[in-house]
Amino acid sequence: MVGDMIRAMTMEDCQPVAEMGAKFHDQAGWSDIMDYRVDDCVASLQQFMAAGVFAGFVSDNGGIDGMIGGVFSPVYFNRSHLSCEELFWYVDDAPQSAGLKLLRTMEETLREMGASSIQMKTLSKLNDERMPAMMARMGYRASERSWIKRL
Numbered sequence: 001m002v003g004d005m006i007r008a009m010t011m012e013d014c015q016p017v018a019e020m021g022a023k024f025h026d027q028a029g030w031s032d033i034m035d036y037r038v039d040d041c042v043a044s045l046q047q048f049m050a051a052g053v054f055a056g057f058v059s060d061n062g063g064i065d066g067m068i069g070g071v072f073s074p075v076y077f078n079r080s081h082l083s084c085e086e087l088f089w090y091v092d093d094a095p096q097s098a099g100l101k102l103l104r105t106m107e108e109t110l111r112e113m114g115a116s117s118i119q120m121k122t123l124s125k126l127n128d129e130r131m132p133a134m135m136a137r138m139g140y141r142a143s144e145r146s147w148i149k150r151l
Contacts, residue, residue, distance in 0.1 A: 065093050
């Protein structure tokens with residue numbers, strides 16, 4: 001069905017995902033803190049995938065138009081609790097429901113892998129006014145705030 005193509009990320013997807021990440025980086029307003037390097041992103045994604053510590057999915061409707069990915073490991077203070085830390089979740093010109101489908105697919109897959117939790121982030125510069133309510137509807141609760149500063 002058009003608009004519903006969510007699939008696991010492959011090594012071949014690393015380049016287009018990294019390129020889409022550059023758009024996300026610009027919209028997030030991080031350029032005053034750090035540069036975005038597509039090649040470094042590709043290398044990191046490939047390394048995470050090869051190490052078996054990465055879960056990632058794309059919305060592919062004749063080209064990648066959405067993505068979600070995270071790294072997972074046992075929690076450092078409770079090694080029996082497998083948790084995933086979201087690295088990115090972004091939709092660009094995808095069908096409206098693609099973002100939620102990406103997140104639900106990620107959650108289902110992590111559950112099947114034995115993960116007990118997932119940590120998601122929202123960005124102040126991207127949909128900050130509507131994300132808390134949406135995340136709460138999906139069963140998430142606020143946990144901590146993140147702050148960034150260039151040194």
